[in-house]
Amino acid sequence: MADPGSAENSSGDAIAQALRAEILAGELSAGERLVEESLAKRYGVSRIPVREALARLQSEGFVTIVRHRGATVSASLIHDGHELLQVRRGLEVFAAQLAAENRGGAVARELAEIADGRSGEGSSFHELIAIASGNEQLRELLTNVNQRVGWSLGRNPETSAADHRAVAMAVRNGAAVQAAYLMDEHLRRDEQFFNDQFGT
Structure with missing residues (x-):
């Protein structure tokens, strides 16, 4: 799996890039939940850059974010x-x-x-x-x-x-x-x- 791997790369952009690569490679399936807290732990960052990454991926059509339900991988990408x-x-x-x-x-x-x-x-x-x-x-x-x-x-x-x-x-x-x-x-x-x- 892709991993930003360093403090310099642990930004919203780098996390978005890593998740985008996993979605395109089929490592994350359509409808799969993307939990902010779990992603923050995985990348060793606060939830803020994770939130930024998910918002970017939503704007690109990779992720669907529903209020009170969180983010999932888009089923219609x-x-x-x-x-x-x-x-x-x-x-x-x-x-x-x-x-x-x-x-x-x-x-x-x-x-x-x-x-x-x-x-x-x-x-x-x-x-x-x-x-x-x-x-x-x-x-x-x-x-x-x-x-x-x-x-x-x-x-x-x-x-x-x-x-x-x-x-x-x-x-x-x-x-x-x-x-x-x-x-x-x-x-x-x-x-x-x-x-x-x-x-x-």
């Missing part, structure tokens, strides 16, 4: 993850379309660098597209959805970089339909990875 990835794709496609209509908006230079292969942008690409959309409400929704499904995402870095360059080029060229299509194809690959990994 995989189903919810699949639905959230579909929601994410719809929002990201719309963001790419708006970003292209704005020709990159406030982050046009950064997206041009990605399109030209001059930037090792990594995971910030989707945040740049959200900013480029010029729609703050859309950006906020995407942030919330991505926080909830971040655990489920995995992809070939080389494929992702090529996809990102293609979308960025379409955005830079103002090709809204193409940008939306390319983003849709990119995120369908994420969903396929999720389905292959979790058998949905």
Whole structure:
């Protein structure tokens, strides 16, 4: 079992990470109770970081917390993850379309660098597209959805970089339909990875 193991790691974040890993590995079963006092003893901490960890896991969909009954491992994690990835794709496609209509908006230079292969942008690409959309409400929704499904995402870095360059080029060229299509194809690959990994 995962264990934070040191005073430095005995924080809410580290405990959340350890419990998340156990849930994904099947070491903690759907519906299993997560008792604050027991977890605090296990990790050698007070109940405060445990409470923080459980709250974080609830926000990500791993844990269900019911008043007066405590926390349990979510019974619908995989189903919810699949639905959230579909929601994410719809929002990201719309963001790419708006970003292209704005020709990159406030982050046009950064997206041009990605399109030209001059930037090792990594995971910030989707945040740049959200900013480029010029729609703050859309950006906020995407942030919330991505926080909830971040655990489920995995992809070939080389494929992702090529996809990102293609979308960025379409955005830079103002090709809204193409940008939306390319983003849709990119995120369908994420969903396929999720389905292959979790058998949905």
